[in-house]
Structure formats: structure tokens, C-alpha cells
Amino acid sequence: MLGSKFDNPWFNFRLISGALIIGFIVFGSLLGRFAWNPELSVTTSSPLNLPPYGFVNLRKQEGVLEHPLGTDNSGRDMLAVLIVGTPRTLSIGLIAAGAGMLIGGLLGFSSGFIGGRWDDFVRVFADSTITIPALAVLIVIQSLFRVDIYTMAVLIALFSWPGPTRYIRAQVLTMRESGYVKMARISGVPTFDIMFKEMMPNLIPYLVASFIGNTAGAILFAIGLQVLGLGSTRLPTLGITIYYAIESAALLRGMWWWWGLPTLVLAVIFIGLLLVNLGLDEVCNPRLRKAD
């Protein structure tokens, strides 16, 4: 893309386009609050079952500009639902991924660096947890207690630490044997400084990559729970909206905007996250860069 002299691995096409997509969604939904009335996401605030502007529903009603993306069958304005629901869905992902990262980072870093018994313990524990289909466990818990989205995020985090743990541990193990760390050790740099001043900066792309992957995973579980009707139904999220749509047979009633628009927003979010992750892969693995 740029001249080889300025070849900065962070300026790769995938990373930038993915970041732009995510940025667009985040700022769009945050700024949307000011451009559009979020109160319209409440039931009975709008007429029922209207299609998006320029389309006709099965009852031959035309979409109106007051509700450009249509309305659902309880009178919620879809645009307002998307504006209110998207940040909530994203925040579940971010909280769960953040908590998972924190645990994973600590465990992975320490087990790679310290080794021995602790390493064995962490490895077996992570290997065992990573294969649990978290959704099954979360379904049982949520069916007993309908929790709010933040508690849900914390519960999801219980299953999102093994990925980063394994990933970071592997990187630390490689790094520990590398020249500059050995050099630092021989020179008598304190262990704490080696960990945080020497190794941490090199770990950043890996940390970000596993954070992004975890965010996607956490949103995935949250959506799954909500679509099964196991989320807090008090406030709209994208998943809850899809749940309502399926419940009310929106598919059969031809109300594609009801389930389709939240699905589309989610798809764009996931594609953006995937692109960011692929871009970070290129940052981490120089051989991948040359392959294009």
C-alpha cells in the first residue's frame, strides 16, 4: 500500500477497515441518541407494524418518514430500538471481554513466566474450561434467575478467560527464551521490570487480538441467551429485539425489518471485529504480511 520505507504493520487494510466499521457503529449509535428520540424505543410510542420508508407491509401500509426504519408490533420505532440497543449489546461484549482478559492476562502471563506447578495447574484448568459449551451452563443459570445485562456479562466472563490465558502463555513462553529477555536477566533487571517493561509492550498486539476475539465471543453468548428469551426484557438490546420478532412470528408475517435490521447491525459488528482481528494477525505474524 505505502512505500516500503513507511511500512508500518499497524497500517494494514484489514485492521483499518475493521476499526472504521466498529467506530462507525459505536459513534453512530452514541450520536444517534441526539439525532433521534430514544423515547421512541418504548412500546406504544409509535404506530404498529409499519414497514421502513419506501416499502409496503403485507397489509399494504406504506412506510412513513416519521419512522424511517419501520416499527414493530408493539409500537416501537426500529431506528430508536437500534440506537438504544446497539450500545447495550456492545457493552455486554466489552465488559465480559474486559473481565475475561484481565483474568486471562494475569493467569497466562504468570503461568508462562513462573512455570512449574503453577503452570501445570493453570494449563489443565484452562484446557478443561475452554471446551465447556458455555451457553448450556448459562441457560441453566439464567432460567433460574433472570439477571440484568451487567450480571450477564460477568457470568459470560467466567467462560472467556481460558482463550486469552492459553494465547498469552504461549507468547510469554516464546518470549522468555528470546535474546532480549535473557540479556535483561543477565544484566540483573528485576523480574517485575522484565515482565512489564520488557515483555509487556511486545505483547500488546496479542492482548488486543484476544480482547477483540473475546468481545465477539461474549456478544455471541449474550445474543444466544437473549434470543432464547433468557435476558432481561426490560430494556431493548439487539438480541431481545430478535427474540420478540421470532416470538411474534415476524418471519412469517413478512416483517423482515423487525428481525432483519438488528441482525444486519450484528453482522456488521461481527465482520468489523473479524477484520480487526485478521489485521492484528498480520501485525503479529510478519510472514502473513508478505503473503498478500
Added chain:
Amino acid sequence: MGGLTLNYLIRRIFVFFLTILIASTVIFIIPRLAPGDPIQSMIARISEQAGYVENSDKIIAGWREKFGLNDPFHIQYFRYLKNLVVFDFGVSLANFPVSVGTIIKRSLPWTIGLMTISLALYFIIGNLFGALLSWRKTPFFAKGLIASSMIFTSLPAILAALMLVYLFAFNYDVFPLTGSFERGLEQEWSWDFISSVLYHGFLPALSIVLVSFGYFAIGMRGMMVTIEGDDYMIFGQAKGLKPFYLLLRYQVRNALLPQMTALALSLGVIVSGQVLVEAVFSYRGLGSVILQAILDLDYTVIQGTSFILIMITALAVLFIDLLYPLIDPRISLSR
């Protein structure tokens, strides 16, 4: 016997049991950490649906007694584990007196079938596409096609399922909307039945494969690119080996091993997705059972079904792990 040593075997089986122990312990502990009484909230929920539950105090006291909720914590825990070990999940609350085991037995083959077929498909397609993506001889347009088919990668399977249902079952009516075979057909080994099962299973399997194969394609491409620079590849080229032979026997053969590990690690997430796909398609597997149980507030069924899901995933992972040393003769993992 390749490198399958006793030590490795014991280690893997230990991880298998630990997986199940962790999952069931989390299921046991979290509801008890939460404020409030599970039975009370259960009653509250049931009465929310049914209006008013008469003598709910007595019901609560009776259930507390019956489920031994007055016993000390650790006794409850061990009783719970014992019941899991002997697969005793009690009876269904909604379909009294059918036992949870019976309901699970009915739907388990469907889930395992869908899981196995889609697993084979996404693993093979993913690795094939990943290998082709990095191969120099692959035509440019084929690379473009493969890359653009990966747009669904990492999307939740349920979203893919919704889109496929809308497109092919609702809009174009090419595939059936729900179910796993034609209504009224006898469940037997007849051509009619099998073709109906395949026909009904196509969209559910497709939605799982669509969102999963890209993950393996990306991993495969990464491995291939890494291997390409290795000395033995250059040596193979210098020997004048055919490019295709080099691709399959030198590159893919070596890249496949980490892919097996990736498969084992990702199975939990993919099975979670399958549960939802089954629910969308009203497929007769465990996913639909769970969905119905959630609607019926049938807690024993939810718990039993979830446990079986955790169990079969753990078994599948164990199987893959045991396969690994047989495929890779270098690794004896005997430490």
C-alpha cells in the same frame, strides 16, 4: 500405536472429567450464590404465568424437603454430583411423569447426527479453502470466491439460520421451514425417510457450516504461510516434486495437526451455536428441547439437557485429543 502413551491417556481423561466437574459445579454454585431462593423464584415465575398458586408456602416447604435443600451445602453438592453420575435428572415438570432421561434419549441422536455431519463439513471445507487460499497455483478468481464466501465467518450461527430461513424457506420455499423430517413419515431406514432427513437437515447444517468453516480456513492459511518458508519445502521444490504433491503431503499434512487442536478448542462455541440453530428450525434435537423447556419453565429438563450437551462436547474433545497422537507420529507426549 503411534505415540499414544499411558501418561497422555491419563492426562486427557483427567481433563475430560475436570471439564464436566467444573461445568456442573458452576451450575450448582452460581444459583446458590445469587440472592433469594431458587424455589421461591421458581414459584413466583410459575404463578406469574398461571395467575395464583394456591398454598405456595406449603409447596415451597414440600419441595425444599423433597430436594433436600435444608441439608448442609456440601451434602447437597455431593448428592447432586451423584445424580449426575448415574444420569438421574428426575422427572419433567411440564410433562409429568415422563422422566428427563426419556426426553433426552429421544432427541440425542438428532443432535449428535447434526453435530457430526456439520463438523465433518466445516472442518474439511475450511482446511481445503484455507490451503487453496495460500497456494500459488490457485486461480485468482477462485481465491476471490473463497475469500468472499468467508464473510459469514464468526457470525453467530443463529443469525445465519434466520437469514437462511427467510431466504430459502420463506421467500423461495425451496427448503422446509421447520422440523427434521416430513410429518407422518415412519422413523425407519427407508429411502423416503433418509432423504427427508437430509432435506430437512440441509439448512440447519448449512447455517452451522457457513459460520464455522472460515475459522479453520483462516487458521489453515496462517499455518500454510508459516510452513511455506521452511527449509524442507524449499528442499522439496528443489527435488522437483509436483506442486500438488508438495501441497498435500508436505504442507497440508503438517498444517493439519494444529488444526485438530483448534477444532477441539472451538467445539464448545460451535455446539453452543448449534443449540440455537436447532431452536430456530424446531429441529428435533436437544436445542429444541431446551427452548420448549424454557417456555414451559421446566427446570429439570433444562438442567438435564444442558448437562448432556456439556457431556457430549467433552466426549468429542476427548476423542479428538486421543486421535491426535495417532495422526502425528512425532509427538509422543510422554512427558
